Amino acid sequence: MxxxxxxxxxxxxxxxxxxxxxxxxxxxxxxxxxxxxxxxxxxxxxxxxxxxxxxxxxxxxxxxxxxxxxxxxxxxxxxxxxxEKLAELLERRLDNVVFRAGFAPTIPSARQLVNHNHFLVNGKRVNIPSYRVRPGDVVSLARPAKVLDIIKFSMEEPSLTRPEWLSWDAAASTATVAHLPALSDLxxxxxxxxxxxxxxxxx
Structure with missing residues (x-):
């Protein structure tokens, strides 16, 4: 489908x-x-x-x-x-992490931004929305993406409160995977x- x-x-x-x-x-x-x-x-x-x-x-x-x-x-x-494992795998998708971190207003928007090479994982560009993050991974913006209005607006007014399993660094605008998400995090x-x-x- x-x-x-x-x-x-x-x-x-x-x-x-x-x-x-x-x-x-x-x-x-x-x-x-x-x-x-x-x-x-x-x-x-x-x-x-x-x-x-x-x-x-x-x-x-x-x-x-x-x-x-x-x-x-x-x-x-x-x-x-x-x-519980299915919930974990869904939440670990890079497009979802970008959304939950507040970089994008929705997951479709996050998927498009990831596809366009706007995000780094541990300093390396990743353009695969289904990429599974691991504990310790750091998700950050590529330099050109920092001026995009959609990202600036989303960071100022995130759709959701950032989950506890993501550690947010406001000064650096980075999200670190503190631990694996659980079913209760949906x-x-x-x-x-x-x-x-x-x-x-x-x-």
């Missing part, structure tokens, strides 16, 4: 949750599902609940279905709880066990 490029607020209304990685907008004023006069609430099946939780992750992090399956396979192959409510169950029947 290709990357979603349609109306973002509509997706959040359909899922009934705000996804900060997808959009800075809020569904507070229009919490009802999209549709004429607001779609009526429907009874959600077990499969529907699993699909909804999986879609929260896919849309927030901007991933295709093939990418999600690869991450789920990696999470299952690792030691420990598969759901910035929206998620029932990860339903995501694991969804893929358990399809992989």
């Amino acid at each position: 290709s990357r979603y490029t349609g109306p973002r607020l509509k997706v959040m209304r359909a899922l009934g949750v705000e996804l900060p990685g997808l959009s800075r907008k809020s569904i507070e004023n229009r919490p009802n599902p999209p549709g004429q006069h607001g779609a009526r609430p429907r009874r959600v099946s077990g499969f529907g609940a699993q699909l909804r939780e999986k879609q929260k992750l896919r849309f927030n992090y901007g991933l295709g279905e093939k990418q999600m399956r690869r991450l789920m396979a990696d999470a299952k192959a690792a030691r420990g709880n598969a759901g 910035p929206f409510p998620i029932e990860m066990q339903l995501v694991v169950e969804y893929y358990a029947q399809r992989m």
Whole structure:
């Protein structure tokens, strides 16, 4: 499945949750599902609940279905709880780290900035959005990127409070990975066990 490029607020209304990685907008004023006069609430099946939780992750992090399956396979192959490992792998993506550090207003914006060689990891340019950071890695701006309005605005008004697993140096404008992120670090409510169950029947 290709990357979603349609109306973002509509997706959040359909899922009934705000996804900060997808959009800075809020569904507070229009919490009802999209549709004429607001779609009526429907009874959600077990499969529907699993699909909804999986879609929260896919849309927030901007991933295709093939990418999600690869991450789920990696999470299952690792030691420990598969759901917690999946959350860790999603949060460790460079485009997400750029967003969570406050360099970009959304993950799609962060992905574009990474693709355009605007970020360094440990002093070296990295233009792969799916690059997995490790504890101790330092993410910083390449010199030309420091004058970009989108980055300056985002750093002044970050979309989210910077997570505890990222150590922020305001003077140097760098973010250091202090430790690996946990499931509780995801910035929206998620029932990860339903995501694991969804893929358990399809992989």
